[in-house]
Amino acid sequence: MTPAEQATWAEAQRHVASKRWDQATLLLQGLLRTHADATPVRLLLSAVMLAQGGVRGAAAQLVACLPTLPADLPQICRVAQSLSRLGETVATLSCLAHPEIERSQDGQALLALAHVQQGLGQHRQALALMERARQAGLDSADFLYFHALQLQFNGRIDEAETELEACLAKGTRFGRASLTLARLRTQTADRNHLDAVQARLAAVTADSEDHAALEFALYKELDDLGRHDQAWEALQRGNRIMHRRLGYDAAAGQALVDAVIEHFPGPVRAAQPADDEGPQPIFIVGMPRSGTTLLERIVGNHPQVAPAGELNDFPRQLRWTADRHGHAALDLPLLAASRTLDAALLGRRYLQQTRWRAGGRRYFVDKLPPNFMLVGFIVQALPRARILHMVREPMQVCFSNYRAFFGDAHVYSYDPVSLAHHYRQYRRLMAHWHAVAPGSVLDVPYKALVRDTAATARRVLDFCGLPFDPACVDTTGNQAPVATLSSAQVRAPIHQRALQEWHGYANALEPLRLALAGLD
Template identity: 30%
Template sequence: MSAANPRMAGLGAADIERLHAAARAIRDRQPALADRLLGEVLAAHPAHAEALRLRAIGQLHGRRPDLAIATLGDALRTHPGDALLHCELGNACNATGDQVAAIAAWREAVRLDPAQGVAWFNLGRAHQLRGETPEAIDALTQARALAPEVLPAAILLGDALVHSGDFDAAQAQYRDALRLHPGCGDAWRGLANIKTRPLTDADADALRAQLARPGIADADAIAMGHALGKLEEDRGQPARAFAAFVAANARQRRLAPYSLGALEGYVAQALAATERLPPPQDPTLGREAIFIVGMPRSGSTLFEQVLAAHPQVEGGSELQDLGIVVQQESRRRNQTYPHWIAEATAADWHRLGADYLARTARWRGRRPRFTDKLPENWKHVGILRAMLPGATVIETRRDPLETAWSCFKQQFYVQPHFACDFADLAGYLRACERAMAAWRARDPARIRLHAYEDLLADPAQGIRRLLDDCGLDFDAACLAPHAGTRSVRTASAAQVREPLRGDTARTATYGPLLDPLRTALGLPPA
């Protein structure tokens, strides 16, 4: 900042230096010093836009977003046309979890000043998180045009283009990210996740060179290890692929060990706590929702794509709302889940179900029903007969070896993760199947099991059964799920845009290499 900076208009040299010093203090995590300096400026200039903006930034850094929103509100009453203030307001609203208000603020920022690259990026990221893929692509394209050397914008735009099915454009973004940073794990992850587009021999050389580079960051090495494994599998080199996947997962597990015991304890508690639940106030509450749950990599994206081809169903993909509602109730009660389940009344469950439906209302804007395809929602299925008794639950299952190996090959964002170790994988799969079997026995009319292999073996029959279980009339569009144009925001985004095919098994080519995984799963050796 300088005296010529228009944001310093109206300030003398001493106050300009105070703002400089306050900005440095915020950067250096010296909140008391920043508060004192900004207080001195605001004492003489109580409505100064830049001083108020810096105060809000300091409040946001101090994890006080509500105060930041109030400060920015005061500033905007005097300076409604200040794009930077609107941009910071978006950041503050986002910190409170109010994405709708954040998007509105960032939208106003770029309307006032289309050169606001940060606001465009934040806007694109917010739309991406909400599953609003066309809007995300538009905003991120603007961000890239304004700052073509900014790596995160290239990655996020590539991800959004994958979700939209524009794989050529997505590859171009990931390749451009690698031009900027050849060891960018996220770019290699993006390329490898376009599973219908194999990587090249040149990519193999580049990956090996980057993995051999000293000082490589763990996150980049893990992502590139998974990409190399995928590449070697596609080239028919199972031993090399196996070694790459094992090395990447071992590195991840060292960084974030998974506790299988904690999961098993949770399942035991959840099964006991949900054995007796109060009859629902409204047995039809949640009839709009179709939950698709089970193990990751079990075909759930394909089942959702089939349902989303139906004119009555909107594909919501992997929604976080059910878990958020449960977490918020746990905070309200100051008690961890599932320990408070026994205390919840029918009215409590109705309130929580209504909250979930309100949070997901945007997925029913065009069609009356919607899918919620977050696999790990299986952990909450036990409460649905009280919370959303009208909802349908589809559990997807695939051959256990294919499921487990596919999980092991896939890099997951949430860590620690069960998929980094064969014993953890097998234990997680058993816990999931045990819990779902118990909950299905308690609510057989609403919780239905569907096998991935059955759908592939006889698509017409499998699809008719799926629609029947969801209370949907048959529609021929569901027989061609690959023709859908919806955004697909999972690792299977490329695969489900291909026609149905039955040759999806991959474990046979690995032979005895997978015997340790077979042993963990209780299966005979190859």
């Protein structure tokens, strides 16, 4: 840049710092007229557009970086991270193929790119980048924790356990590491981490997230040992900490469901399907911890189906189509912006960004439980898609949520009253989808799936237009990565133990049972 252009660049940055978006936009667009290949300018202009609520223009600026992306790893990281957050998945993959990445020995940059790959559900690639970051010298407690997670997601459980122990040996009181370690296997009287968890609890900052995670870890260890009274006390302490930290706005949750129902008064009509026979999605929706991962493993075992994991693609393409930036899968401003939504465009965008995941197969599984909020949009935009709804009995699924520890992802889960309220809203919305889009969603009972797996799998595959394949019911042979809370257990044979999990705490859970009374 010339001295004058450098002055313009500095002035634009000052405008951005003061949130003078219009002035910043004019200056940045002026710089691009003479420096169309200036990646930092496009990155900043994209951020300015996002700050004003727009998505399409911001995404277009990022995509325009790709043809001239320099051999500068920090810039490659920033572009890849930004593209991924806006749902430009194909462009993100192109960015991740930059030859500079293969040459680099920058451990921090490689770790950042590994997180991008993880966000895309590319867990084998993410692990490979983390291994390179390890070779480049990364060895902090944070790094060891994230490396252990990738080892776990890729089914390398023993190595994950060793890495977590190395993380905690550095003296950290990292609560999530203790909780993940406790979850990797069933603890026994001869082999457990009770003393270590209790020692960390004695030193942790009170009422912190680490404190809560350690209480959840203590619960898991005690529960495995059958010490239910002490386990319940630890679980309550952990949940109370998180509920105090995050809260739950019941009125807002109910208002959003009310608005969705009002937005789709019915009947929900599909857009005219595109004239192509390319790969189509099979959506799996429902409450977290309802068995969605197990269902994905079964369907994903079919030779005509590729399991793609938990994808954020549909919510992101909904935001792109509505041109409304935000972080939640759905909120009131996005609903308002979707009143004149081009559903056919949404469907095309989604398929453009996801079909590569099928790997040449007829279908790919898009398993994101909160997509139950978006069923109406899915039906409108993707007439050939299949939607499977995992249904688990109220006490089972609510208790499984209550003991899960989701961080800040599902704030309703840390309080029995909030949990029951959220569950009722979820059930109300699913009943609405069945009423306004009959035949679009297949309910799959968890109990039937684990008690009569073959018969239930036949019904599911028939709904998806697929012939039955006996290999579908053998989840032990599925080596695909899993990045959910079930990743340490889902490779085991299918069992019915989870049907009874809450019975050991029946008395303590009586308030939850009463709050859920009348729901089966």
